[in-house]
Amino acid sequence: MANTGSAPAAPRGTDGSHHPARTGWTAFAAVLMIFGGAMAIFQGIAAIAKDDVFVATRNYVFQFNLTGWGWIHLILGIVIVLAGCALFTGAFWARAVGVVLAGLGALANFAWLPHYPLWSIVLIAIDIFIIWALCAGPDRAKA
Template sequence: MMFAAVLMIFGGVMTIFEGIAAIAKDDVFVATRNYWAQFNLTGWGWIHLILGIILVLAGLALFKGAIWARVIGVAVAGLAMIANFMWLPHYPFWALVLIAIDLFIIWALCTAPRRAQT
């Protein structure tokens, strides 16, 4: 479970940086024409920023053993995977790294043993 919490915090911080970069400087990223998921880069930045903040907060709660953090972590990591898949034309390397991190987050949260019932 600690592995999942660390990954959630790391992935969340990376997603926050991605969001801040997209909000602050639209000209840093490639503007792809005729991509099926056309969206304003500033809008993408806000989406990534919000997902990253939720991931970090859920990761911190996971250190305390909150069960809801596992559920939120799986759901938000799944949404972050989808968002990064749609982000591929703008920054492919970063998006692929974050997709892999989100996949490991989901794997770690789903395979971690439950706490022993006392």
């Protein structure tokens, strides 16, 4: 029987249950988390190695040690990548953890602004898209 004009049904598994991991927004958030986490890992490695890419702005409100920030970004990036992978399972806890970690990532990149402003703004935007995609999730199709 053909579907006439109604919205497509939410993806269902073989047992009839909904699988949020199979919705577009959750997959979008998972991919962005893996990408954003990988970029944070690279950012952290570069900061730990005292790369010349980063500059310290004088008289900025947030003045932190570059190596310390490198470790923060490295650890946060690894956790964000793992949470992004967990989103593909469709677990609700992974969505909640994803929102929290994306928020922490946005805050970390906000404090990172004096070291690498353009990249920080890009990663803040990615974190905001992640939060939006996880909060818009599978229930959006029902509206």
